[in-house]
Amino acid sequence: MRAPDMRNPRPGADILRTALRRNVGAMVRGTVLMGLYQAGETAFPIALGLIVEHTMRDRGPAALGLSIGALAVIITTVSLSWRFGMRVLQKANTTEAHRWRVRVAARVLQPVAGDTDLKSGEVLTIATEDADQTADIIEVVPLLVSSLVAVVVAALALGLADVRLGLLVIVGTVAILSVLAVLSRRIGASTREQQARVARAGAKVADLIVGLRPLHGFGGNHAAFGAYRRVSTDARRQAITVAGVNGTYEGTALALNAVLAAAVSLTAGWLAFGGGITVGELVMAVGLAQFIIEPLKMFSEMPKYVMIARASAQRMALVLDAPPVTTPGPRRPAKGGGLTLDRVRYGALRGLEFEVEAGAFVAITAYRPREAADLASVLAVNVPPDAYGGAVRLGGQTLAELSVEAVREHMLVNPYDGEIFAGTLRTNIDPSGTGRMVPEAVEASMLTDVVALHREGLDHEVRDRGANLSGGQRQRLSLARALAADAEVLVLHDPTTAVDAVTEQLIARNVAKLRRGRTTVVLTSSPALLDAADRVLVLDGGVITAEDTHRNLLAGNEEYCLAVAR
Template identity: 85%
Template sequence: MKNPDTQRPRPGAAILRTALRRNVGAMAAGTVLMGLYQAAETAFPIALGLIVEHTMRDRGLGSLGVSIGALAVIITTVSLSWRFGMRVLQKANTTEAHRWRVRVAACGLQPVARDVDLKSGEILTIATEDADQTADIIEVVPLLISSLVAVVVAAVALSLADLRLGLLVIAGTVAILSVLAVMSRRIGASTQEQQARVARAGAKVADLIIGLRPLHGFGGNHAAFGSYREVSTDAKRQAITVARVNGAYAGTALALNAVLAAAVSLTAGWLAFEGRITVGELVMAVGLAQFIMEPLKLFSEMPKYVMIARASAERMALVLGAPPVATPGTERPGPGGALEVEDVRHGTLQGVTFTVAAGEFVAIASYQPRAAADLASVLAVNAAPGTYGGAVRIGGREIGDLSVEAVREHLLVNPYDGEVFAGTLRTNIDPSGSGRSVEAAVEASLLTDVVALHRQGLDHPVRDRGANLSGGQRQRLSLARALAADSEMLVLHDPTTAVDAVTEQLIARNVAKLRRGRTTLVITSSPALLDAADRVLVLDGGVVTAEDTHRNLLADDAAYCRAVAR
């Protein structure tokens, strides 16, 4: 037998406990109000029975007025308790869902990636649908308790009329819940699988949107759409399975509740026929048999929602509980330090070593695009320090020993496919709104023609992913953003591949001028940028094979001349 102290705690259950613990106050208030609502609803048929019983003995006008007043109090209690009870619970539910959405999003946006086998589209689904369904537990528990209150009140009232009626309600409720508890387990497993497949379909959509332009370019869009169709069909099949299970559950719950109500009504009728209960008690029993259907239905549905909340919490735990790929250090580099790459082996890199001194402008001409991408990935810390050989140092300190904030503050790597976001030109260049060199960055990247073209200037709207900009404009916008950051060390990866040769020449001069005195590394095959650099490193076969100025290499190295001459 396993020791419970040594068993691993279920992370999904821990998330649910946290949600419940944080909302104890709201849940207590909601439970009281919803319990009052259910008790008042159940009291309605009881009051009718008592009114009938009393009226048959005393037919006076005063008793009629008291009866009407009692019913008005019950109806008012039902209305107000439901209104304020659901308001309290739904506010707590919405707030808790927001908290989990923020936490999941924060994990997905952390600079240090987490070791989780999920795509960004899947994390998006978890941060929205699963967060909402997990927070539903806050409403489930009070509604479960309030439904139990209604069943207990009905059972006690019927027991006072005849003990057999009360026992019938209790036994029937236990039997119904036992049957539905077994069915709810399958709902939880099926729902968890459906959520996983829907998330995979969402991730596939995100990938398609990102790659739509190149897919159209080489005619691969039909194959990509076919791939998405397969994933979506898979999710559809699972959704149908879940719908069938939910339908079977709901149908079984409704049938069992109806059988219990019918059993209570028939038993009460038989007891009245035998003279063991009065006419007023018969009215109360038949009324309760009808009214108890709603709390029983609600009570029987709660196990299903508990299983759905648990399944969603388990999926959130995949993100929240995943360890970081790397644990960043706490140190900071010294100011004005060099960028050192020593014997780095990663992907196609076979032992790259070079140093960019403080304030130097160095270009790397990579003969293989894959090697350029691998080097940019290492410098951007997309590849964690422990996943590659060798070392990268900033100001004499290895990247792995530095805090994430220190790396981002001293070293900025601008990828060749920098994202463009919905907003304006200004918010894309200076997202924080605190940049002081926006105008200089716009001029250096030659984005001035785009700004001058529109009446709003830098406030010209930009659509999602820069859909209303050309490829060259998007690339210059990304370059302007990198230059506006004015980081101590800047790495640019192919910043001018989408612009013409004249524009490229001007940008190269502007970048060299703007970055004078700041450490700059450009990974490129552009002759203009190579010529603007203080020196050029040749990266071939995963190692640095040559080093000189661009013009000397053109004169002395035939392979270099063939690779970069246009």
């Protein structure tokens, strides 16, 4: 199955409908208050016209006081209704944006990934900018309705003075919106493309940050930067295109609104000159003609924001409506069971078969790194069971029969490049704060020297991606986290490649001791870890070609000796 098509508006429309439906109460309150604000704004020029009309007949202080009081009431109504109306709408907007951010993050963090082609940087953009722009629909609809209220009230007031003035406002508004509707569709298409290109640029940045150290190591940082620059340039060009379309839209809207205001003013002047309306009505008409520009501007801008919200909602649907890459089973593995691979074919693996009994400590040395990486991916369920041949059995049941959550609770696969997070040593080792084996894990991974080096101990601050730790310290911290989890089956992939030989020897002994009685598989070429294992499996050409203890293999297998001896 494929991810939702960007050209299909249904998933995005469903998201917008959901956002509107669960904010009906706030939107109704906001619409009433903002409608009251717009009505008050419209009443101001109407009141001025009436005051002029009344004052010309009665010029006493009582009339002046009444006029000032009426204006004070209108101004107070306008101020309070705007203040509380925007408070209601912005609270609903930010709350709704938070809901969508959390939902996108929860979908991405599910054990079974969605079938999308999006990179992490693109998902980050969707979870932030697109979530915010989708939630803007909560403000757009009430502002649209309140602007309509202002236009209707102005048209009615002018129509009472002269029907031709009211009709001019109504016909002019319809004509303006018809012209702008065409431009708003172009804005939607341009915005979708801009969002996609910005997301790709964000994904490229994320990739660069992750690979910054190795890029510096072999001098590839300049080429990588050039690749990012090309992606960013595409995003910049599209942003300029969108800015041009937006500028055209807003300029056209402003020009048309000004033309309508001028037409109302000139028509009112012509009618007053001919005696068709009074001086007070002329003042009202000119005031409304000036005022109506603002609600018309807001009213005419709403279609643009609707298109932007719709485009963002469609991008969120790429994540939220994406089908899972696999359908996991409902079962859980039996406790105390071992690990079995039965003719597994995937990538460099060519019918791989072996069995690790419960409680055994087995090392697998692969002559080709890709074979170890493919094996680790299969065991970590990063590859769906239906994407490879053969079967992997955990506790006697195939991975296809088990839920992903159950597999990962039972079996932990710790990658060689385990991520280090900003926080402390303790939160990296025990993220949930419920681990009972933190001290033992710290000792077994030889992280004790790092802890002792700092006054805060395990509470020593760790920067993002472990930037203030050496490569060996990061690797030992990742190993400590894996050991502290105390998984029933633990798979370690090259856990000691960045540490010195003496430390590696100590870690091998400590891991074997700590994991005694628990099933442990180590993918490694380290002589220390190979020697600490109960038995060693040699992976070559995608299959197991030899099996024995490390020392027996050294004595009787020349190829093995050349591959692992240091």
